[in-house]
Amino acid sequence: MSAEEPPVLQAKNLCAGYRRVPCVRDVDLDVRPGEIVVVLGPNGAGKTTTLLTLSGALPALGGEIRWRGEPTTAALHHRVRGGLGVVPEERSVISRLSVRDNLRIGPGPVERALELFPELERLLGRRAGLLSGGEQQMLSTARALAAEPAVLLADELSLGLAPKIVARLMRALREAADRGAGVLLVEQHARQALAVADRACVLRRGRVVWSGPAEEATRDIRRIEGAYLGGAAAA
Template identity: 50%
Template sequence: MTTPLLETRGLCCGYGGVDVVRKIDITVHPGEVVALLGANGAGKTTTLLTVAGELKPIDGSVLIDGHQTKAPLHKRARRGMAFVTEERSTFSNLTTRQNLTVGRADIAAATTIFPELLPLLPRRAGLLSGGEQQMLSLSRALTRGTKLLLADELSLGLAPKTVGSLLTAVRAGADLHGIGALLVEQHVHRVLDIADRVYLLHQGRIEFSGSAAEARSSLDEIQATYLAAAAPTDDKPRGSKIVR
């Protein structure tokens, strides 16, 4: 087995010294798409922020390429990690082309992934639709030598066709370029179609860990028991294994 691109060991994280996520172990290997599911407030975004280096762990460790790291986000990004959020992280006053250039992305590859961007290259990013901005953010992340992709609700509020394009691009990045991806995604059925494995967070703890096929076979139970649950109040507002 190859060394995981990402591994958390006993990770506890939260805010002001109060843990929201408790003792979780997650792995992502090269070429693997892993979905992190849970009700709103379960701790998904807190987990991604900690893995990305935006939050410091309260306890436990984050390993990237087998090495424990406490580096901040910008240093992890230089080492091949990309973090795409729901917030459409583009430079609104720069053109689409300039956004790709500043992000050290391959423009030809980006417009191959999303042909919709080609006629938009001269247009300011602030004038793009939400879906076009997210295509720009994701294409920039996928075409600059990224090894590990973190994505937090990248399809939030977008049309089904756009959601399909975004998730298909993530799957292609894993299959063609060996990118490992950890996705928090509201479209559960859609993400299970492109994921290899799944972790389910419930009140800050992993309650299910298994293949996407196993999650699909138990999806009714998972949705009724965990995904429809009321969100606890200790996570940022906006997000033992079950052996079967």
């Protein structure tokens, strides 16, 4: 990733929320090809709201979202067709369908998903609802990455998962970025995310209160955790 690369996805003075009530205000962030940007913050900080708005699942209440340099107000399905990948906080598997069929309904080839996550091959005939939480998250991530998205938005991949599975998922995101994708990762587990990220920003009460290189955040992690991540925000 080069700092000279223009952002694929960018938010300028973004305000977002529900029923015209903003809980995210004046957020500036961008994602460039080949990098992982992690958004950290306590519960209620506005992380998921920001991700939903960037994806087109929620309309922005103010500011601007730019996709490949152009302003966009497109809905989620249009952004996905244009090269956006999304792994939501709620695991997006269809429980009654097999792993194979879940992969088939994704935007990329099944074979590519299995190349990225060969662990899924032995599970192809199993109903997705019978998978463990980690296996379901691998399935969701494999399906999104198989399409080789220009930008992947991933929300709380590590939620409720064993450290070994979290490490596997983080490695997959790093590999996707190394192939040229931009990744915007929302996480509460700062240390695991920072280990694979290039840049980080911290949201608190709906505003960016810190941003900088991931290595700087890692060096200063105790202060960041104490100052920004220790308590719940009200947003």
